[in-house]
Each structure stands twice: as structure tokens, then as C-alpha cells.
Amino acid sequence: MICRHVLRQPMYLPSRLTIRSNSARLFSSSFKVLNKKNSDKPDGKGKNKELITKQPLNSDLEKFSPDLSSKVSKPTGGLPAIDAKLSDLMQEPNFQYDPKNNKLETSYEFHAPKSPSQTKNDQIKENHNKSRFKTMLPSLLVGVAIVWGFFTYDYLRENPNKDTDTELLRDDKFLSYLITFKHKIDDDHYLIELTRKNKGRSFTPYGKLFDGKKLWSIEIMQPDINIVRNYTPLPLYVAGVSPDTKEPHLKLITKSEEEGKFVIVVKRYNTGEFSRWLTNLNLLDEVKIRGPHTEHKIPFHPLDKYQDRPQLSSLLSNIEPDPIYPEEIPKPESFNFYGAGTGVMPLLQLLYSPNPPKGFIHAFISLEKESNLMDQFKTLNYFAEKCGRVKFTYLVSENNERLTPEYINKPTLPNFTGILDMKVSEAAHREKLLAQKKREIKNQIQGGGGTSSPSQVDEIDHLSQKPVIYNGLELIPKIQVSMKPDAKPKRFFFFNKGDDLPQPSFTFICGPENYISYISGKPQLNNLEGKDYGEIGGLLKDKGWGLYNIKRLL
Numbered sequence: 001m002i003c004r005h006v007l008r009q010p011m012y013l014p015s016r017l018t019i020r021s022n023s024a025r026l027f028s029s030s031f032k033v034l035n036k037k038n039s040d041k042p043d044g045k046g047k048n049k050e051l052i053t054k055q056p057l058n059s060d061l062e063k064f065s066p067d068l069s070s071k072v073s074k075p076t077g078g079l080p081a082i083d084a085k086l087s088d089l090m091q092e093p094n095f096q097y098d099p100k101n102n103k104l105e106t107s108y109e110f111h112a113p114k115s116p117s118q119t120k121n122d123q124i125k126e127n128h129n130k131s132r133f134k135t136m137l138p139s140l141l142v143g144v145a146i147v148w149g150f151f152t153y154d155y156l157r158e159n160p161n162k163d164t165d166t167e168l169l170r171d172d173k174f175l176s177y178l179i180t181f182k183h184k185i186d187d188d189h190y191l192i193e194l195t196r197k198n199k200g201r202s203f204t205p206y207g208k209l210f211d212g213k214k215l216w217s218i219e220i221m222q223p224d225i226n227i228v229r230n231y232t233p234l235p236l237y238v239a240g241v242s243p244d245t246k247e248p249h250l251k252l253i254t255k256s257e258e259e260g261k262f263v264i265v266v267k268r269y270n271t272g273e274f275s276r277w278l279t280n281l282n283l284l285d286e287v288k289i290r291g292p293h294t295e296h297k298i299p300f301h302p303l304d305k306y307q308d309r310p311q312l313s314s315l316l317s318n319i320e321p322d323p324i325y326p327e328e329i330p331k332p333e334s335f336n337f338y339g340a341g342t343g344v345m346p347l348l349q350l351l352y353s354p355n356p357p358k359g360f361i362h363a364f365i366s367l368e369k370e371s372n373l374m375d376q377f378k379t380l381n382y383f384a385e386k387c388g389r390v391k392f393t394y395l396v397s398e399n400n401e402r403l404t405p406e407y408i409n410k411p412t413l414p415n416f417t418g419i420l421d422m423k424v425s426e427a428a429h430r431e432k433l434l435a436q437k438k439r440e441i442k443n444q445i446q447g448g449g450g451t452s453s454p455s456q457v458d459e460i461d462h463l464s465q466k467p468v469i470y471n472g473l474e475l476i477p478k479i480q481v482s483m484k485p486d487a488k489p490k491r492f493f494f495f496n497k498g499d500d501l502p503q504p505s506f507t508f509i510c511g512p513e514n515y516i517s518y519i520s521g522k523p524q525l526n527n528l529e530g531k532d533y534g535e536i537g538g539l540l541k542d543k544g545w546g547l548y549n550i551k552r553l554l
């Protein structure tokens with residue numbers, strides 16, 4: 001078998017064999033041999049011609065007749081002369097046969113069979129490649145999972161439902177907050193610290209929210225039943241917890257790094273679905289908040305253009321003194337605040353904010369129990385009293401204290417209602433300076449020993465009609481007496497050290513509906529503008545208060 005195989009498969013031949021090429025080469029070489037033989041015998045030219053005739057060789061041999069006339073001793077030793085055609089053909093130049101130029105060539109691939117060891121090696125290699133894929137499969141899957149995760153994260157990041165806001169609060173959209181502290185103040189009052197989710201970002205500065213220029217609230221949403229309720233944020237955060245009492249140590253928010261937090265105090269009503277849900281939430285539970293909603297804007301006052309009143313501090317000694325405001329500017333407004341229970345929160349928001357109101361506040365707070373208000377709030381309120389900003393009167397039901405007419409002040413006119421008040425205030429200030437100057441001049445004249453002549457006294461009496469000029473400078477300008485304000489003396493009470501406190505020109509009432517009705521009559525808010533058209537009644541009406549100087553916060 002092997003021999004036959006070897007014979008049939010000439011292994012010594014080049015694998016790519018071109019038959020035409022070889023036969024041509026053989027043909028060419030046989031001609032060369034003939035040519036060489038003939039060239040050795042120059043006389044055999046004619047015989048060679050016969051050799052290349054188309055007749056078979058045997059017939060040529062039969063016809064062969066040697067030339068006996070030749071002088072060659074052995075005539076058989078010579079060859080007949082080469083045929084002229086053949087000779088011409090032999091004269092043609094030898095050319096190299098190039099199989100590539102032969103378009104009709106047929107090629108055959110020869111694949112030697114693999115030896116058993118080679119087959120085995122190939123098998124091993126194939127298995128190895130397969131097993132490498134198998135071992136790499138988990139890594140590939142992990143890689144695919146990472147890429148998928150990355151794209152999913154990227155998609156979620158771009159997801160419009162995802163919280164990408166850098167605002168602390170938005171009044172057109174609910175933003176996510178976390179409950180970062182919850183403390184039970186008493187049976188039905190809870191302190192809750194709320195922190196903006198994604199606090200790593202920088203948010204809209206607090207100054208714009210707690211600015212002492214408005215009373216504002218937030219809306220918290222209950223996602224399951226889709227209802228919202230308002231609550232009053234305080235500019236406080238929990239700085240630590242007492243290990244003994246477990247009471248939080250509250251600090252006022254003053255610096256930007258504390259942004260993203262505030263505190264609310266919630267009263268839990270047994271019949272109140274929302275307050276029960278809110279006070280049942282756990283630490284790090286998420287709530288959706290929208291705001292701020294301005295409940296009342298403090299009207300503009302020219303003193304707003306001057307330095308802010310310093311914020312309170314957890315230490316009395318740390319509170320900066322009030323700036324000295326120019327006397328020719330109208331004095332700040334003073335107001336009453338009547339609050340019940342958590343209705344005190346709007347007042348505390350104003351008092352604890354940076355830039356608290358510059359006027360004086362008469363605060364009457366009704367509580368069911370002493371425990372309703374945290375001691376830390378009472379301490380801060382006491383500090384505010386010591387700074388001459390507020391006077392607190394707490395009326396506690398369990399001590400049989402009630403709000404009675406004796407706690408109701410009479411209203412006064414506001415210090416600033418427009419530009420005319422500015423001019424009046426300037427005029428009053430000049431008059432004050434003038435009176436001071438008159439006293440000085442009188443003292444000089446009388447102190448000099450001489451008695452003043454009637455003309456001199458007249459001159460002094462008429463000073464108020466003329467400007468006081470010294471070295472060409474108008475020290476005290478001429479006063480227009482017609483602008484003398486009627487309530488002028490009251491405007492300077494604030495600077496007197498007497499017992500009288502500045503009179504309020506405005507009153508806030510905040511609490512349950514029956515409390516508000518008792519003090520000021522029933523509010524009427526059923527209109528599109530949300531304005532209070534309810535007639536003023538109750539204790540405030542009796543003292544001369546009207547709709548124009550009352551704000552009922554319900």
C-alpha cells in the first residue's frame with residue numbers, strides 16, 4: 001500500500017507541478033541535445049533536414065542511404081544534413097517558460113496528511129483555545145456588566161425624575177430631604193431636623209431664605225395619599241446630643257457650610273392623618289418638600305438700606321450690639337405677635353434669622369403646657385429680650401393663664417408709610433437739633449453775665465424760621481413748620497430710657513382657628529387672591545385695630 005502510495009504520490013517532486021511547463025522544458029532540452037550533436041558534425045547538415053521531416057523515424061531510417069562518394073573512411077560514422085526548417089527552428093532564441101503567463105494553467109494544491117503527533121498537537125491547541133475562552137468568560141461578563149452599569153448610571157443621571165437641582169428649595173417643584181434628627185419634645189410635640197438630599201453640593205445661600213424680611217413656610221408632601229401640609233422652618237440645626245438627657249443641642253445657622261438643613265416643630269394630632277404620618281417617620285426617611293411660601297412680607301422701611309441687625313447667638317455675650325442708625329431716618333416699626341402652640345413658630349423664625357426685624361416685638365404666647373416649648377427656645381427668647389428686641393409674655397393653660405383684654409395694646413401709626421414720612425422725620429430731627437442749639441446759646445448768653453437784649457431773644461426765638469449758618473456752612477437748615485408731625489414726640493420714645501415700650505403699629509395672630517377668632521374674629525380666605533376679608537372682631541376690635549393693621553396666619 002505504502003509503495004503504491006509513494007509511486008502515485010511522487011513526494012520528491014515540487015508540490016506545485018505544471019505539466020505544460022515541464023513538457024516544454026523537456027522538449028526544449030531534447031532540441032538542445034540534438035543541436036549539440038549536429039554542431040559536432042558540420043557536414044551532416046542535409047541529413048538533419050531529413051530528421052525533422054514529419055514522417056515517422058523508422059521510415060526515415062529505411063530511406064537512409066549513406067553517401068558513398070564521401071572521402072570519409074567510415075561513411076556510417078557521418079549523419080545526414082539537418083533539415084533547413086529544423087535548422088531555422090533551432091536558430092530561434094531560447095526563451096524561459098513562465099507558467100504564470102499561462103492563463104489556462106491548472107494548479108493543484110497538495111496537502112500532505114497530518115502525522116498522528118501533529119494531529120494530536122492541533123487537537124491540544126484547539127482545546128487550549130476553547131478552554132482559554134472558558135476561563136476568560138467570567139471576566140468578559142464582569143466587563144460587560146461594568147459597561148452596562150456605567151451606561152445605566154449615566155442614563156439615570158440624565159433621568160429627568162432624578163434630583164439634579166442645586167436649589168435648597170423650589171416653590172414649583174418638590175425636592176428630596178432626609179430626616180436627620182427626630183426628638184420628642186413632649187407627648188404631642190416633635191422636633192425634626194431636615195437635611196437636603198445630596199448635601200455635598202453647594203445650595204442657594206441661606207441668606208435668601210432666612211432674611212428677616214418675610215414669614216414663610218414649606219409644604220411637605222405625603223406621597224401615598226398625595227396631600228400636603230405647611231410647616232414653619234427655623235434656622236437651626238442639631239449640633240450634638242446630650243448624653244444624659246438625650247436632648248439635642250441646637251445651634252443657629254449662620255455659616256454657609258451649615259446650609260441644607262433646618263428644623264421644624266410638629267404638633268401631633270391624634271385625629272390628624274398628616275401629623276401622625278410625619279411624626280412616625282424614622283431617621284433617614286425621605287420627604288418631599290416645596291417652598292418657600294411667603295405668608296407675609298415685611299413692608300419696606302428706609303432702615304433696610306442700612307446695616308442689618310445682628311443675628312442672635314447661643315451665647316448672650318456673643319451677640320453683637322445693634323448698629324447706631326441715623327436719627328433723621330424714620331424709626332423701625334414695632335408689632336404685636338399673638339401665637340398659640342406651634343403658632344409661635346413664625347415669630348421664632350423671624351427672631352432667630354440673620355437680619356431680624358429692627359423694631360420692637362410684643363409677644364403673647366399661649367401654651368397648653370410649659371413643656372410645649374423647648375427650654376432652648378425659651379433661652380434664645382430670653383437672649384432676644386436682653387438685647388431689647390422683644391418682650392415675651394407666656395400664658396400657660398395648665399397654670400390657668402388666659403389671654404385677656406389687658407394683654408391687648410392699642411395701635412399706633414406706622415413710622416414709615418412713604419416719602420413724606422422721610423421728610424417729616426428729617427424735619428423733626430432738625431427741630432430737635434435746633435432746640436438743643438437754642439439751649440446752648442441761651443446758656444452762653446446767661447453764663448456770660450450779660451442779660452440778653454429783647455432783640456437778641458427775638459432772634460433766638462426766630463431761629464427756627466432761619467437756617468443756622470457758621471463759616472458759610474448751613475449747619476441747621478430752615479425748618480418748614482407746616483411739616484411738623486403730629487405724632488412727633490412718640491417717634492423718639494424708642495431712644496428714651498423711660499418705662500414706655502415702643503407702641504405697635506401692626507399685629508400678627510397665628511394659631512388654631514378658634515384662637516384666631518377669639519382674638520380678632522373669623523378670617524375669611526375663600527377667594528382667589530387668598531386675601532383675608534374676614535371682619536375684625538374679638539379682643540383686637542375693642543382696642544381699635546382694623547383689617548389694615550392685622551395679619552391672621554392660619
Ligand SMILES: Cc1cc2nc3c(=O)[nH]c(=O)nc-3n(C[C@H](O)[C@H](O)[C@H](O)COP(=O)(O)OP(=O)(O)OC[C@H]3O[C@@H](n4cnc5c(N)ncnc54)[C@H](O)[C@@H]3O)c2cc1C
Nearest residue numbers: 217229230231232266267269271272273274275342512554
Ligand atoms: C403657614 C402654616 C404654617 C404651619 N406651621 C406649622 C408648624 O410649624 N408646626 C405644626 O405642627 N403645624 C403647622 N401648621 C399646621 C399644619 O399645616 C397642619 O395643619 C397640622 O399639622 C395638622 O395637620 P393634620 O393633617 O395632622 O390634621 P388635620 O387632619 O388637618 O386635622 C386633624 C384635627 O386637628 C385639628 N387641627 C388641625 N390643625 C390644627 C391647629 N393648627 N391647631 C389646633 N388644631 C388643629 C383639626 O381641627 C382636626 O380636629 C402650619 C400651617 C400653616 C398654614
